[in-house]
Amino acid sequence: MRIAVTGASGLIGSALTASLTADGHEVVTLVRRPPRNRGEARWDPRAGTVDAQALAGCEAVVHLAGAPVAARRWSARRKKVLLDSRVDGTATIARAMAALDPKPRVLVAGSAIGYYGDTGDRFVDEDSPAGTGFLADLVQAWEAAADPARAAGIRTVHARTGLVVSPQGGAWGALFPFFRAGLGGRLGSGRQYWSFISLEDEVAALRFAVDHEELSGPVNLTAPEPRTNSEVTEAMGRVLHRPTALPVPSFALRAVLGEFAGDVTGSQRVRPQRLLDAGFSFAHPDIDDAIKAALPPPNRV
Numbered sequence: 001m002r003i004a005v006t007g008a009s010g011l012i013g014s015a016l017t018a019s020l021t022a023d024g025h026e027v028v029t030l031v032r033r034p035p036r037n038r039g040e041a042r043w044d045p046r047a048g049t050v051d052a053q054a055l056a057g058c059e060a061v062v063h064l065a066g067a068p069v070a071a072r073r074w075s076a077r078r079k080k081v082l083l084d085s086r087v088d089g090t091a092t093i094a095r096a097m098a099a100l101d102p103k104p105r106v107l108v109a110g111s112a113i114g115y116y117g118d119t120g121d122r123f124v125d126e127d128s129p130a131g132t133g134f135l136a137d138l139v140q141a142w143e144a145a146a147d148p149a150r151a152a153g154i155r156t157v158h159a160r161t162g163l164v165v166s167p168q169g170g171a172w173g174a175l176f177p178f179f180r181a182g183l184g185g186r187l188g189s190g191r192q193y194w195s196f197i198s199l200e201d202e203v204a205a206l207r208f209a210v211d212h213e214e215l216s217g218p219v220n221l222t223a224p225e226p227r228t229n230s231e232v233t234e235a236m237g238r239v240l241h242r243p244t245a246l247p248v249p250s251f252a253l254r255a256v257l258g259e260f261a262g263d264v265t266g267s268q269r270v271r272p273q274r275l276l277d278a279g280f281s282f283a284h285p286d287i288d289d290a291i292k293a294a295l296p297p298p299n300r301v
Helices: 011-022 076-099 134-144 147-151 170-180 199-211 229-240 250-265 273-277 287-294
Strands: 002-006 026-031 040-044 060-063 106-112 155-161 163-165 196-198 217-221
Touching (some): 002 011, 106 134, 106 199, 217 273
Parallel strands (some): 060 106, 106 155, 163 196
């Protein structure tokens, strides 16, 4: 297949493009700078432009671009950056796909389990309603921005991704150094559920969504059994062979992270029902396995 990917330099995007290329697919990466080779094409989400010729002949587009949520405190200006980077980028891609003839058959667009808000101990799946708060509102606007593709008859999947277990980026990327140094511990009460997924399963699930025609709309990309933060902390200690006796109180998280601390200590118990119903098999359904898979091969135990 010929597949276009945005956000290809990020944690998930780089792993996805490597996987697709290794299997012989032709990957076109959309970049904001001048293209450096034939495998790159220019797009500008702020201006709403994309090299339509580069999308021609693509059977699928995987859109993962967006400013990182946990990179800095959520000022009003930062919130606008987070929202605009997702809504403008998704709308640009969706409109460009809708204008093509023939059209790509599928758009797999990045999304997040932040849609559900704080679910406490309650399991939620793709049929559950939206929650409240900044992230829930952001995700709803993010997904709605893909409407031009949907209206044009393009199968559209919203990949609602959980916490990706990797030392290379995302929320987990900030955790690994502390745990390796023996400074890791539960966050807040530790009773909040974390819906995690290994990077390998994330990439496999994105590819599964491209290939499986029965999937459309929201699809949760999380392991089947979320774990509490206390359970995750214990697993990190077991796998890395480090103590985990230094809890981080909620007030300290608020001092460092601001409003985002509420999402770190909030609980999201998410089930990937549509992936399971479609027959997707997780390589790392357990938290210990997901953490081990994130370590370099010589250090896996």
